[in-house]
Amino acid sequence: MGFSTNSYNTDWIDLEIGIVVSFSISPILFVIAMKFLLKAAEGSAGPAILGGDCYMLPLKAFMNGATIICSNEGETRRILEHLDVLNAWWRMKLKPKKSRSLSIRKGKIDATTTFTVANQQIPMISQEPVKNLER
Template identity: 65%
Template structure:
Protein backbone atom coordinates (compact mmCIF):
# COMPACT_ATOMS: atom_id res chain seq x y z
CA UNK A 1 0.00 0.00 0.00
CA UNK A 2 2.86 2.39 0.74
CA UNK A 3 4.40 1.83 -2.69
CA UNK A 4 1.04 2.35 -4.40
CA UNK A 5 0.60 5.63 -2.51
CA UNK A 6 4.06 6.80 -3.63
CA UNK A 7 3.41 5.83 -7.24
CA UNK A 8 0.01 7.56 -7.19
CA UNK A 9 1.53 10.74 -5.79
CA UNK A 10 4.17 10.65 -8.50
CA UNK A 11 1.71 10.00 -11.35
CA UNK A 12 -0.86 12.59 -10.25
CA UNK A 13 1.72 15.18 -9.12
CA UNK A 14 0.53 15.19 -5.51
CA UNK A 15 2.29 16.02 -2.24
CA UNK A 16 3.19 13.15 0.07
CA UNK A 17 5.44 12.60 3.09
CA UNK A 18 6.47 9.10 4.13
CA UNK A 19 8.46 8.67 7.34
CA UNK A 20 9.86 5.36 8.56
CA UNK A 21 10.44 5.03 12.32
CA UNK A 22 11.98 2.21 14.30
CA UNK A 23 11.57 1.64 18.04
CA UNK A 24 14.67 1.02 20.14
CA UNK A 25 14.57 -2.28 22.06
CA UNK A 26 10.81 -2.43 21.66
CA UNK A 27 10.39 -5.89 23.15
CA UNK A 28 13.20 -6.06 25.67
CA UNK A 29 12.70 -2.72 27.39
CA UNK A 30 9.48 -3.69 29.21
CA UNK A 31 8.51 -7.10 30.71
CA UNK A 32 5.81 -8.62 28.51
CA UNK A 33 3.88 -10.02 31.46
CA UNK A 34 3.60 -6.56 32.97
CA UNK A 35 2.32 -5.14 29.69
CA UNK A 36 -0.36 -7.81 29.38
CA UNK A 37 -1.42 -7.36 32.99
CA UNK A 38 -1.64 -3.59 32.68
CA UNK A 39 -3.66 -3.80 29.45
CA UNK A 40 -6.15 -6.22 30.98
CA UNK A 41 -6.41 -4.22 34.21
CA UNK A 42 -7.18 -0.91 32.53
CA UNK A 43 -9.11 -2.36 29.57
CA UNK A 44 -6.79 -0.58 27.15
CA UNK A 45 -7.63 -1.34 23.49
CA UNK A 46 -4.94 -2.57 21.12
CA UNK A 47 -2.80 -0.09 19.19
CA UNK A 48 -3.60 2.62 21.74
CA UNK A 49 -0.45 4.58 20.95
CA UNK A 50 -1.08 4.57 17.22
CA UNK A 51 -4.72 5.49 17.65
CA UNK A 52 -3.83 8.32 20.02
CA UNK A 53 -1.35 9.74 17.52
CA UNK A 54 -3.79 9.48 14.63
CA UNK A 55 -5.99 12.10 16.26
CA UNK A 56 -3.41 14.79 15.50
CA UNK A 57 -4.15 14.80 11.74
CA UNK A 58 -6.59 13.51 9.14
CA UNK A 59 -6.03 10.69 6.62
CA UNK A 60 -3.57 11.17 3.76
CA UNK A 61 -5.29 12.44 0.61
CA UNK A 62 -4.14 10.52 -2.49
CA UNK A 63 -6.42 12.26 -4.97
CA UNK A 64 -9.42 10.90 -6.84
CA UNK A 65 -11.35 10.50 -3.61
CA UNK A 66 -8.79 8.02 -2.25
CA UNK A 67 -7.25 8.30 1.19
CA UNK A 68 -4.91 6.23 3.34
CA UNK A 69 -4.48 5.80 7.12
CA UNK A 70 -1.78 8.03 8.53
CA UNK A 71 -0.05 5.30 10.49
CA UNK A 72 0.95 1.80 9.49
CA UNK A 73 2.87 -0.44 11.89
CA UNK A 74 4.44 -3.87 11.78
CA UNK A 75 6.28 -5.28 14.80
CA UNK A 76 8.59 -2.45 15.95
CA UNK A 77 8.47 -0.51 12.65
CA UNK A 78 6.07 2.39 12.17
CA UNK A 79 5.37 4.31 8.97
CA UNK A 80 3.76 7.74 8.79
CA UNK A 81 2.01 8.75 5.56
CA UNK A 82 0.75 12.32 5.25
CA UNK A 83 -0.15 14.58 2.35
CA UNK A 84 0.75 17.81 4.20
CA UNK A 85 4.07 18.73 5.79
CA UNK A 86 2.52 20.39 8.84
CA UNK A 87 0.44 17.27 9.52
CA UNK A 88 3.59 15.16 9.31
CA UNK A 89 5.28 17.40 11.86
CA UNK A 90 2.30 17.24 14.22
CA UNK A 91 2.22 13.46 13.91
CA UNK A 92 5.93 13.16 14.69
CA UNK A 93 5.60 15.49 17.68
CA UNK A 94 2.64 13.53 19.00
CA UNK A 95 4.42 10.20 18.58
CA UNK A 96 7.48 11.58 20.34
CA UNK A 97 5.35 12.60 23.33
CA UNK A 98 3.64 9.20 23.42
CA UNK A 99 6.96 7.36 23.27
CA UNK A 100 8.19 9.33 26.29
CA UNK A 101 4.94 8.58 28.10
CA UNK A 102 5.37 4.83 27.66
CA UNK A 103 9.12 5.01 28.42
CA UNK A 104 10.23 4.02 24.94
CA UNK A 105 12.25 5.76 22.26
CA UNK A 106 12.99 5.67 18.55
CA UNK A 107 16.26 4.67 16.89
CA UNK A 108 17.40 7.92 15.23
CA UNK A 109 19.96 6.11 13.07
CA UNK A 110 17.21 4.09 11.40
CA UNK A 111 14.88 7.02 10.85
CA UNK A 112 14.27 7.77 7.15
CA UNK A 113 11.90 10.06 5.29
CA UNK A 114 10.70 10.54 1.73
CA UNK A 115 8.99 13.75 0.65
CA UNK A 116 7.23 14.19 -2.68
CA UNK A 117 6.16 17.61 -3.90
CA UNK A 118 4.00 17.80 -7.03
CA UNK A 119 5.06 14.30 -8.05
CA UNK A 120 8.81 14.80 -7.59
CA UNK A 121 11.14 13.89 -4.74
CA UNK A 122 11.98 16.90 -2.59
CA UNK A 123 15.29 16.34 -0.80
CA UNK A 124 15.15 19.75 0.87
CA UNK A 125 12.28 18.80 3.19
CA UNK A 126 13.49 17.61 6.60
CA UNK A 127 11.80 16.84 9.89
CA UNK A 128 12.80 17.65 13.44
CA UNK A 129 12.56 14.19 15.01
CA UNK A 130 15.74 13.14 13.26
CA UNK A 131 17.15 15.63 10.80
CA UNK A 132 18.40 13.19 8.15
CA UNK A 133 18.36 13.36 4.37
CA UNK A 134 16.53 10.73 2.37
CA UNK A 135 18.52 7.54 1.81
CA UNK A 136 17.75 4.16 0.33
CA UNK A 137 15.65 2.37 2.91
CA UNK A 138 13.99 -1.02 3.21
CA UNK A 139 10.52 -1.39 4.61
CA UNK A 140 9.31 -4.99 4.88
CA UNK A 141 11.61 -6.05 2.08
CA UNK A 142 10.91 -3.21 -0.35
CA UNK A 143 13.61 -0.68 -1.23
CA UNK A 144 12.80 3.01 -1.60
CA UNK A 145 15.13 5.61 -3.07
CA UNK A 146 14.95 9.00 -4.72
CA UNK A 147 14.27 7.64 -8.22
CA UNK A 148 11.02 5.98 -7.00
CA UNK A 149 11.44 3.23 -9.62
CA UNK A 150 11.93 -0.52 -9.45
CA UNK A 151 14.14 -0.88 -12.54
CA UNK A 152 17.27 -0.85 -10.39
CA UNK A 153 15.90 -3.61 -8.16
CA UNK A 154 15.75 -6.01 -11.11
CA UNK A 155 19.45 -5.60 -11.88
CA UNK A 156 20.31 -5.99 -8.19
CA UNK A 157 18.29 -9.22 -7.95
CA UNK A 158 19.97 -10.61 -11.07
CA UNK A 159 23.40 -9.77 -9.66
CA UNK A 160 22.44 -11.41 -6.36
CA UNK A 161 21.40 -14.59 -8.18
CA UNK A 162 24.69 -14.72 -10.10
CA UNK A 163 26.74 -14.14 -6.97
CA UNK A 164 24.97 -16.77 -4.86
CA UNK A 165 24.91 -19.38 -7.62
CA UNK A 166 28.66 -18.96 -8.05
CA UNK A 167 29.16 -19.30 -4.29
CA UNK A 168 27.14 -22.53 -4.19
CA UNK A 169 29.04 -23.86 -7.19
CA UNK A 170 32.40 -23.24 -5.49
CA UNK A 171 31.48 -24.94 -2.22
CA UNK A 172 32.72 -28.48 -1.62
CA UNK A 173 29.30 -30.14 -1.47
CA UNK A 174 28.14 -32.85 -3.82
CA UNK A 175 25.83 -31.89 -6.65
CA UNK A 176 22.65 -33.13 -4.97
CA UNK A 177 23.38 -31.03 -1.88
CA UNK A 178 24.03 -27.99 -4.04
CA UNK A 179 20.57 -28.55 -5.51
CA UNK A 180 19.16 -28.57 -1.96
CA UNK A 181 20.87 -25.25 -1.20
CA UNK A 182 19.39 -23.83 -4.38
CA UNK A 183 15.85 -25.11 -3.89
CA UNK A 184 15.51 -24.61 -0.13
CA UNK A 185 17.41 -21.36 0.35
CA UNK A 186 18.43 -19.36 -2.71
CA UNK A 187 15.18 -19.57 -4.68
CA UNK A 188 13.20 -18.46 -1.62
CA UNK A 189 15.60 -15.56 -1.12
CA UNK A 190 15.22 -14.49 -4.76
CA UNK A 191 11.44 -14.81 -4.79
CA UNK A 192 10.91 -12.09 -2.19
CA UNK A 193 12.36 -9.14 -4.18
CA UNK A 194 10.66 -10.44 -7.34
CA UNK A 195 7.32 -10.41 -5.54
CA UNK A 196 7.80 -7.23 -3.52
CA UNK A 197 8.94 -5.06 -6.43
CA UNK A 198 7.57 -4.39 -9.90
CA UNK A 199 10.40 -6.20 -11.68
CA UNK A 200 10.16 -7.05 -15.37
CA UNK A 201 9.49 -10.73 -16.08
CA UNK A 202 12.48 -10.85 -18.43
CA UNK A 203 14.66 -10.46 -15.34
CA UNK A 204 13.02 -13.52 -13.77
CA UNK A 205 13.57 -15.41 -17.02
CA UNK A 206 17.26 -14.45 -17.00
CA UNK A 207 17.56 -15.69 -13.41
CA UNK A 208 15.81 -18.92 -14.40
CA UNK A 209 18.28 -19.44 -17.25
CA UNK A 210 21.24 -19.06 -14.87
CA UNK A 211 19.65 -21.46 -12.38
CA UNK A 212 18.99 -24.06 -15.07
CA UNK A 213 22.58 -23.87 -16.29
CA UNK A 214 23.98 -24.65 -12.85
CA UNK A 215 21.26 -27.22 -12.12
CA UNK A 216 22.19 -29.28 -15.19
CA UNK A 217 25.83 -29.10 -14.18
CA UNK A 218 25.17 -30.24 -10.61
CA UNK A 219 22.88 -33.07 -11.74
CA UNK A 220 25.39 -34.23 -14.33
CA UNK A 221 22.85 -34.20 -17.16
CA UNK A 222 23.48 -33.02 -20.74
CA UNK A 223 23.25 -29.24 -21.29
CA UNK A 224 20.59 -29.87 -23.92
CA UNK A 225 18.14 -31.41 -21.42
CA UNK A 226 14.91 -29.42 -21.65
CA UNK A 227 13.42 -27.49 -18.76
CA UNK A 228 10.27 -29.60 -19.07
CA UNK A 229 12.26 -32.73 -18.27
CA UNK A 230 13.71 -31.14 -15.13
CA UNK A 231 10.56 -29.61 -13.68
CA UNK A 232 7.82 -31.90 -14.97
CA UNK A 233 5.79 -33.19 -12.03
CA UNK A 234 3.88 -36.00 -13.78
CA UNK A 235 6.79 -37.84 -15.37
CA UNK A 236 7.86 -41.33 -14.25
CA UNK A 237 11.23 -39.92 -13.20
CA UNK A 238 10.06 -36.92 -11.20
CA UNK A 239 12.68 -34.62 -9.69
CA UNK A 240 11.82 -32.77 -6.49
CA UNK A 241 12.61 -29.38 -7.96
CA UNK A 242 10.57 -26.26 -8.59
CA UNK A 243 11.11 -23.65 -11.24
CA UNK A 244 11.43 -20.09 -9.94
CA UNK A 245 9.12 -18.94 -12.74
CA UNK A 246 6.45 -21.44 -11.71
CA UNK A 247 6.73 -20.36 -8.08
CA UNK A 248 6.55 -16.72 -9.14
CA UNK A 249 3.48 -17.24 -11.33
CA UNK A 250 1.75 -19.20 -8.58
CA UNK A 251 2.35 -16.44 -6.01
CA UNK A 252 1.74 -13.56 -8.43
CA UNK A 253 -0.70 -14.63 -11.18
CA UNK A 254 -0.70 -11.20 -12.83
CA UNK A 255 3.07 -11.34 -13.39
CA UNK A 256 3.47 -10.51 -17.08
CA UNK A 257 6.24 -9.50 -19.49
CA UNK A 258 7.25 -5.83 -19.68
Protein backbone atom coordinates in the same frame (compact mmCIF):
# COMPACT_ATOMS: atom_id res chain seq x y z
CA MET B 1 0.27 -2.45 34.27
CA GLY B 2 -2.30 -4.62 35.98
CA PHE B 3 -4.66 -7.47 35.12
CA SER B 4 -8.30 -7.86 36.10
CA THR B 5 -10.71 -10.75 35.88
CA ASN B 6 -14.22 -11.15 37.24
CA SER B 7 -12.85 -12.60 40.47
CA TYR B 8 -9.31 -11.23 40.85
CA ASN B 9 -7.24 -8.05 40.37
CA THR B 10 -3.44 -7.98 40.41
CA ASP B 11 -1.40 -5.25 42.04
CA TRP B 12 0.09 -2.62 39.74
CA ILE B 13 3.35 -3.74 38.14
CA ASP B 14 6.01 -1.24 36.99
CA LEU B 15 7.13 -1.96 33.42
CA GLU B 16 10.76 -1.52 32.50
CA ILE B 17 12.42 -1.21 29.10
CA GLY B 18 12.32 -4.17 26.75
CA ILE B 19 10.29 -7.26 25.98
CA VAL B 20 10.75 -10.45 27.96
CA VAL B 21 11.11 -12.99 25.15
CA SER B 22 10.48 -16.12 27.21
CA PHE B 23 7.21 -14.67 28.56
CA SER B 24 4.68 -15.62 25.87
CA ILE B 25 2.26 -12.76 26.55
CA SER B 26 4.99 -10.07 26.40
CA PRO B 27 5.00 -9.63 22.58
CA ILE B 28 1.19 -9.45 22.63
CA LEU B 29 1.31 -6.71 25.28
CA PHE B 30 3.89 -4.85 23.19
CA VAL B 31 1.69 -4.97 20.09
CA ILE B 32 -1.32 -3.77 22.13
CA ALA B 33 0.76 -0.91 23.58
CA MET B 34 1.95 0.07 20.09
CA LYS B 35 -1.65 0.03 18.83
CA PHE B 36 -2.74 2.36 21.67
CA LEU B 37 0.19 4.68 20.98
CA LEU B 38 -0.48 4.84 17.24
CA LYS B 39 -4.23 5.33 17.70
CA ALA B 40 -3.54 8.21 20.09
CA ALA B 41 -1.15 9.86 17.61
CA GLU B 42 -3.40 9.22 14.60
CA GLY B 43 -5.69 12.09 15.61
CA SER B 44 -2.88 14.60 14.94
CA ALA B 45 -3.41 14.33 11.19
CA GLY B 46 -6.26 13.63 8.85
CA PRO B 47 -6.25 10.84 6.30
CA ALA B 48 -3.79 11.22 3.43
CA ILE B 49 -5.52 12.17 0.18
CA LEU B 50 -4.22 9.86 -2.54
CA GLY B 51 -6.28 11.31 -5.36
CA GLY B 52 -9.85 11.01 -6.44
CA ASP B 53 -11.88 9.46 -3.65
CA CYS B 54 -8.94 7.46 -2.22
CA TYR B 55 -7.85 8.13 1.34
CA MET B 56 -5.40 6.37 3.66
CA LEU B 57 -5.05 6.61 7.43
CA PRO B 58 -1.85 8.47 8.36
CA LEU B 59 -0.23 5.65 10.35
CA LYS B 60 0.58 2.12 9.25
CA ALA B 61 2.42 -0.26 11.57
CA PHE B 62 3.85 -3.73 11.85
CA MET B 63 5.29 -4.81 15.22
CA ASN B 64 7.79 -2.07 16.23
CA GLY B 65 7.91 -0.29 12.86
CA ALA B 66 5.58 2.46 11.68
CA THR B 67 5.02 4.46 8.50
CA ILE B 68 3.57 7.95 8.45
CA ILE B 69 1.71 8.98 5.30
CA CYS B 70 0.41 12.55 5.27
CA SER B 71 -0.83 14.95 2.61
CA ASN B 72 1.33 17.84 3.78
CA GLU B 73 4.47 18.70 5.72
CA GLY B 74 2.63 20.34 8.63
CA GLU B 75 0.58 17.23 9.39
CA THR B 76 3.71 15.08 9.25
CA ARG B 77 5.48 17.36 11.73
CA ARG B 78 2.44 17.36 14.06
CA ILE B 79 2.19 13.59 14.08
CA LEU B 80 5.95 13.22 14.70
CA GLU B 81 5.75 15.68 17.62
CA HIS B 82 2.75 13.82 19.04
CA LEU B 83 4.54 10.46 18.70
CA ASP B 84 7.61 11.93 20.42
CA VAL B 85 5.53 13.14 23.38
CA LEU B 86 3.62 9.86 23.64
CA ASN B 87 6.80 7.79 23.46
CA ALA B 88 8.39 9.83 26.25
CA TRP B 89 5.26 9.38 28.36
CA TRP B 90 5.33 5.60 27.74
CA ARG B 91 9.09 5.52 28.50
CA MET B 92 9.86 4.38 24.96
CA LYS B 93 12.37 5.89 22.55
CA LEU B 94 12.09 6.69 18.86
CA LYS B 95 15.26 5.94 16.92
CA PRO B 96 15.64 8.60 14.21
CA LYS B 97 18.88 7.06 12.91
CA LYS B 98 17.02 3.81 12.14
CA SER B 99 14.23 5.75 10.41
CA ARG B 100 14.05 7.19 6.89
CA SER B 101 12.07 10.05 5.41
CA LEU B 102 10.80 10.67 1.90
CA SER B 103 8.98 13.82 0.91
CA ILE B 104 7.24 14.03 -2.45
CA ARG B 105 5.88 17.30 -3.85
CA LYS B 106 4.02 17.45 -7.14
CA GLY B 107 5.22 13.95 -8.04
CA LYS B 108 8.93 14.65 -7.46
CA ILE B 109 11.23 13.91 -4.53
CA ASP B 110 11.78 17.02 -2.41
CA ALA B 111 15.32 16.88 -1.00
CA THR B 112 14.90 20.13 0.94
CA THR B 113 12.32 18.92 3.46
CA THR B 114 13.79 17.37 6.59
CA PHE B 115 12.03 16.00 9.64
CA THR B 116 13.24 15.67 13.23
CA VAL B 117 12.19 13.59 16.18
CA ALA B 118 13.72 13.42 19.67
CA ASN B 119 15.82 16.47 18.67
CA GLN B 120 17.56 14.43 15.95
CA GLN B 121 17.14 14.63 12.19
CA ILE B 122 15.59 11.67 10.40
CA PRO B 123 17.89 10.77 7.47
CA MET B 124 16.37 11.02 4.01
CA ILE B 125 16.14 7.79 2.06
CA SER B 126 18.33 9.36 -0.67
CA GLN B 127 21.08 10.02 1.91
CA GLU B 128 20.97 6.65 3.66
CA PRO B 129 19.08 3.93 1.78
CA VAL B 130 17.32 1.13 3.64
CA LYS B 131 19.76 -1.79 3.95
CA ASN B 132 17.33 -4.44 5.15
CA LEU B 133 13.74 -4.77 6.24
CA GLU B 134 14.48 -7.28 9.01
CA ARG B 135 12.07 -10.18 9.43
